[in-house]
Amino acid sequence: MAIKKKFLKSKPMCKVTLKLTKEQVKSAKVVHVVGEFNNWDTRSTPMKGLKNGGFATTFDLKTGKEYQFRYLLEEREWENDWDADKYVPSGYGDCENSVIIV
Numbered sequence: 278m279a280i281k282k283k284f285l286k287s288k289p290m291c292k293v294t295l296k297l298t299k300e301q302v303k304s305a306k307v308v309h310v311v312g313e314f315n316n317w318d319t320r321s322t323p324m325k326g327l328k329n330g331g332f333a334t335t336f337d338l339k340t341g342k343e344y345q346f347r348y349l350l351e352e353r354e355w356e357n358d359w360d361a362d363k364y365v366p367s368g369y370g371d372c373e374n375s376v377i378i379v
Contacts, residue, residue: 280360282379289340291379295358297348299330305350308332312346312374319349338379345374 281294295310302308308324314336315321324332338344345365348356357364361375 280358280377282377284340284379290337291340292335293338293377293379294333294335295324296333297324297331301356302330302332302350305332305354307351309349309352310334310346311349313344314338314346319352324348338377340379343376343378345376347374 279294279296281296283292283294284290285292297308306326308326309319310322310324311317311319322334322336324334326332343362345367346358347367348358350356355372357373358375358377362378363376364373365376366372367374
């Protein structure tokens, strides 16, 4: 897993790229990133499949905030990003959400 942040000089935005390796997605053919930035919509932010079997996506986030998120593999298996800035209890069961700070 990898998180890349590119802060824009022209406006208070950060271009965030999230990447998962083939090993991290296991045999998944469909992966979505789901979080506060997309109202926890499980279908609105699909990740693009890469030639090496991994997945990636890039989107803009407003700076000065923290955003909780998780990955959804095959619409049934939730995963965290172990490169996240921190983790917080999700409020659902005994799992945590990944947090990115921009």
